[in-house]
Amino acid sequence: MTVECHSCGREFQVINLHYSKSQSCTYPDLTEEQHNLLIGLTMGDGCVQKARRDGGHASMTVSSTNERWLRWLFSRFGERLAVEPVLKSTGAELQENAAKYPKFDNSGGEWEYSDIYMLRIRAHPALTQIREEWYPDDTIRYPSTLDLNPTITKAWYCSDGGLSWSDREHAFAAFGTHNEADRAEFLCRLFRIHGFDPNWSEPLVRFDLDGTKQLLSWMGPAPPGFEYKWEHRSREQYDELKQEVTA
Ligand SMILES: [Zn+2]
Structure with missing residues (x-):
């Protein structure tokens, strides 16, 4: 018993496996700009996270004190690919935590107590590819082909x-x-x-x-x-x- 893929018309035993592996049937294609932004963010404020389930894809969180920047990024990806930025922690909370854990390094100065916002880029095959290429041992390493x-x-x-x-x-x-x-x-x-x-x-x-x-x-x-x-x-x-x- 097979199921026909609505998108490519081919028959599959396990259609979900096809969707999770296919780049064309379930996930929106990225524009060149979006892909470039993902690479630049991986180098900077973005963190690529492993798939949460087998057969799923990696996602990205982008944390920043600059809410306007995250809102601009959200506008470049749109709702299909990203989730609207949210306040992740307030400066007051960060300050409180720093006081609770005196060993926490606060040498960076006041900026550590600014509000931090977070943008999430939804799971996508392009992020799985980046995760594999950029985190060879679970820690980030810029690939030599960059x-x-x-x-x-x-x-x-x-x-x-x-x-x-x-x-x-x-x-x-x-x-x-x-x-x-x-x-x-x-x-x-x-x-x-x-x-x-x-x-x-x-x-x-x-x-x-x-x-x-x-x-x-x-x-x-x-x-x-x-x-x-x-x-x-x-x-x-x-x-x-x-x-x-x-x-
Ligand atoms: Zn298909």
């Missing part, structure tokens, strides 16, 4: 990048690298093959003044919530824009 493009880089920059100012007029873009800090050469090469020449200042991939301008323009316009990370001309403007989202 090739940046403007959208991937933008999602990574929003997550882990930013500008630092040497004075009121000179800003330099940099990416924090966390888990990949032992791969300086690999990280710099990701940019070099696209015509950039960043340097390594542990644990940051840093751009010079011209490189910063070139990078910001290559990535395209800032998404809502991160306009300040693109404002490299005026420190005053930068501070104002940043205040808007962190206040």
Whole structure:
């Protein structure tokens, strides 16, 4: 006894197995932009989680203090692929926890007590593929085949990048690298093959003044919530824009 798939018309003994394995019959296709965003988020604020059941697919949570950024991402994925961002924990709760567990590292300063929002990207075969490729031993490792493009880089920059100012007029873009800090050469090469020449200042991939301008323009316009990370001309403007989202 077989069942005909409504989508591809083929016959299957176990139709659910077909659906869970098929990329065309049950799951919406991703646009190129959506796929690139998933890669960039995996490098940054996103965490790819294993399937919750056999035959299921991996999903992603994206945590951030920047609610506007998560709302923008939600708008790029839509309800079929994502769940509207929710408040995950308030700054007050985080502060309370930190007080309860004095060993908790609070050296990062006040930001640790900001409200944290979470966007969930629904289970999808593309995430299973990313999970397999990017978490070889259950911890994240950027694959050696990784090739940046403007959208991937933008999602990574929003997550882990930013500008630092040497004075009121000179800003330099940099990416924090966390888990990949032992791969300086690999990280710099990701940019070099696209015509950039960043340097390594542990644990940051840093751009010079011209490189910063070139990078910001290559990535395209800032998404809502991160306009300040693109404002490299005026420190005053930068501070104002940043205040808007962190206040
Ligand atoms: Zn089918």
